[in-house]
Amino acid sequence: MTGLLPWPERTGRIVLEEVDSTMSEAARLAPELKQPTWIMALHQSAARGRRGRSWEMPKGNFAASFVFRPAGTAAEAALRSFSAAVALFEALALSVERDRLSLKWPNDVLLDGGKVAGILLESVGTQDQIDWLAIGFGVNLASVPEGVRDASFPPVSLEGAGAGPLDLDELLSRLAQNMATEEGIFAELGFAPIREKWLRHAARLGEVITARTARDEVTGVFETVDPFGQLVLRTPDGQVSIPAADVYF
Numbered sequence: 001m002t003g004l005l006p007w008p009e010r011t012g013r014i015v016l017e018e019v020d021s022t023m024s025e026a027a028r029l030a031p032e033l034k035q036p037t038w039i040m041a042l043h044q045s046a047a048r049g050r051r052g053r054s055w056e057m058p059k060g061n062f063a064a065s066f067v068f069r070p071a072g073t074a075a076e077a078a079l080r081s082f083s084a085a086v087a088l089f090e091a092l093a094l095s096v097e098r099d100r101l102s103l104k105w106p107n108d109v110l111l112d113g114g115k116v117a118g119i120l121l122e123s124v125g126t127q128d129q130i131d132w133l134a135i136g137f138g139v140n141l142a143s144v145p146e147g148v149r150d151a152s153f154p155p156v157s158l159e160g161a162g163a164g165p166l167d168l169d170e171l172l173s174r175l176a177q178n179m180a181t182e183e184g185i186f187a188e189l190g191f192a193p194i195r196e197k198w199l200r201h202a203a204r205l206g207e208v209i210t211a212r213t214a215r216d217e218v219t220g221v222f223e224t225v226d227p228f229g230q231l232v233l234r235t236p237d238g239q240v241s242i243p244a245a246d247v248y249f
């Protein structure tokens with residue numbers, strides 16, 4: 001990927017001792033922000049996760065949101081889910097063996113099969129043009145949240161898994177650099193190369209998995225992620241493309 005312009009030229013950084021949620025702070029600040037901005041917090045009192053869930057953040061874990069104004073439609077903005085996952089994967093792979101890490105569709109990072117990090121996207125705008133997009137990253141750096149009981153993907157922490165030392169500022173720097181790289185790629189080449197990178201790290205590609213939506217459940221062979229970011233499963237009734245779900249295996 002040589003020859004790509006660095007993106008963007010200037011990125012702001014805000015570090016907060018405490019906040020309700022870096023996503024809420026991103027929403028409050030976004031209308032006035034003049035440049036793409038990272039908002040990191042040492043403590044969050046009301047952090048949120050995907051699909052209306054809450055996110056527990058013990059002391060020492062990583063929480064940050066990246067807020068910016070991507071050009072393009074809401075559907076294109078949503079594909080940043082995959083850029084973010086790739087950026088986070090590469091940031092963590094500097095501290096732990098990369099073959100212990102994998103990506104669960106659409107954007108969880110697993111370490112030894114347990115959930116080490118989650119990503120949340122929120123945006124404001126119209127279908128045709130996003131006003132702003134916030135990408136929230138939560139990483140179990142130091143410890144696992146106590147109240148999470150997920151038998152399928154028990155939370156794990158980098159420290160608990162014996163990863164090399166990694167402090168909050170260093171992780172923020174790695175992520176900021178990687179996201180800038182992924183945005184540069186997206187701007188010049190579109191989603192295709194990001195999709196390819198994501199698929200290289202996908203958990204259970206080619207294996208049977210289950211996708212659960214609010215209404216139903218589909219089990220099939222995980223064939224690919226399509227150019228729209230949808231999960232493609234091969235089922236006895238044919239190929240099914242799923243835009244949003246929780247995945248289990």
Ligand SMILES: O=C(O)CCCC[C@@H]1SC[C@@H]2NC(=O)N[C@@H]21
Pocket residue numbers: 020021022023024044046047048049050051053055062063064065108117118119120136137138139
């Ligand atoms: O459900 C998930 O897996 C996504 C979790 C995202 C958590 C992060 S922590 C930083 C940012 N602020 C929030 O309130 N949520 C995200």
